[in-house]
Amino acid sequence: MSETVSFRRASLLDRVLSEADRALRVLAGSVSARRPNPAGPAPVAEEGAGEGGLTEGERRHAAGLMRVNHVGEICAQALYRGQALVADKPGTREVFLRAATEETDHLAWLDERLKELRSRPSLLNPLWYAGAFGLGVLAGKAGDAWNLGFMAETERQVERHLDGHLGTLPANDVRSRAIVEQMAEDERQHRVTAEQHGGKSLPAPVRAAMRCGAKVMTSTAYYI
Template identity: 45%
Template sequence: MIDDLIIEFDKGLKVLFAKPKGSRPRPDLHIEDAELTPDEKKRTVELMRVNHTGEVCAQALYSGQLLFNPRGEGAESLKKASKEEIDHLNWCNTRIHELGGKTSLLNPIWYTGSFLMGSFASMLGEKYNLGFLAETERQVTQHLKGHLDKISKNDLKTNKILEVMADDEEQHAIKAKELGGIDLPRKIKKVMSLTSKLMTTLSAKI
């Protein structure tokens, strides 16, 4: 277990401080950048910083969820989702810097909290683990689609990134349900939603 924790600590440092390397090219590469007003650019940077933090949290959640359930079909689904989320992390990171922004200074805090939440879900067993994954992805999909309504329609590059991310997250949720993920109790969903709102509010500004 000590060796596993050391490996996870190293993985966390890479997620937080190393440049992410995805396996898929950015979906907006063929789209030219638009002229955005200062307000539009500022708004997009804030929203993409939130999305970047969400992807940092996703990596922590998956790592925690795999800690006590490293094998089986559910684990393989988590590993596949984690790999795709690295792509999202890369896309958000590069888009933020293209627009002259910075990622959230609070990411280490969110990573730690998400890892602990994922570890707790992992200890409850695979059905709860997959249920937690499904609910997380459902909330993230809803969150991304909400951002599509807030970002300037002229910003085709950012919109394309978010569309692909939302599709990926939705598929992760569907797969987790298919593998036997249970519907979480309403109170747990509420806590997850409140935690997400706190994260989005703070990471947008800090």
Template identity: 55%
Template sequence: MLNVDPLINVLDNALRTLFAPAHSARPMPGADLPEAPLTDEERRHVVGLLRVDHAGEICAQALYQGQTLTARNPAVQATLRRAAQEETEHLAWTEARLAALGGRTSLLNPVWYAGAFALGALAGFLGDRWNLGFLAETERQVEGHLDGHLERLPKQDRKSRAILLQMKIDEARHAATALHHGGSELPAPVRLAMRATSRVMTGTAYWV
């Protein structure tokens, strides 16, 4: 008899990620810092950056769900689930910060989710060491994006900066964990293709 429970879980996670408020077990970084004065232009810029970061976390959830669905090793599945839990917290933090600044999330989040889920499922089909390697490379690229956003944030916006700094720490740990559990370095053409795809998403999500 066909076990449909994994597919039901996938659908449930997709609906909760896209349409339900995210929650965090950890306090939001920077919650105790004062709100800095921002010009209208600065506020729009910060909202655009955070919208990209939130869309990235939507993609992370989808990637992990796709990878977990097709991963063969229970230990790999557990590693993916732990990382996904922290990514849910990132989702909650960026969502809350966007709301505080009067911004909105990307209108294309369902598109980002579907594409990332397909990539994650494909990575899982290729085998656990490539699955974990894909996770590590994804996290390294996200860490690079966060570095760029930290440089572009208005210096006085310490609340947003605290969120992105903690996210960067978490992403680096996820990448190291994936490699520690046997992840393989991806071929250069694959890494370049991932960067090109990411540039399309980040360039679009900033505005839409």
């Protein structure tokens, strides 16, 4: 039975309990990717060599960017699961659940890359998850058109964010670059899907508030 069908048949209490369980698994890093890592198998590290030929400064910078992206995927999981929880129509709910599944791939890839870079996820991930889930529920309560519009605008801003990362990643960090490029392609498809399903363009003040919130999150996650 697909997750969409199971989700539709479950009671609200069952859905809430299921989401709590999923949140714990996401925050514990126990999710697995369904697709292969676009960076390929992890290379065998040579003693005394930098990761992939990166200098220590480049490694720390790449790790900071990957941590920011990891936080983004934590938030995407929470946001889309919250939106799906209260979506009006089964078709709309399916859009969010399918996107959340692909975001799980991103989360697993980024977790692997952070380990390769000898770094860690954000210490504030529980806070990011809770806030994004609540925001998703609020967006869903506005109705499917605004719910999908919120998804489209989120992905539009994520696209710009990832394009910026591609411009600032160390030139020889081909593994991080491969992951970010695939993520960017997936996010573009999520945006197009949301628009095709009737997502409304959000008012300018809402878009601006989203950009400000994202700026706070990314600036903090780079270090913490």
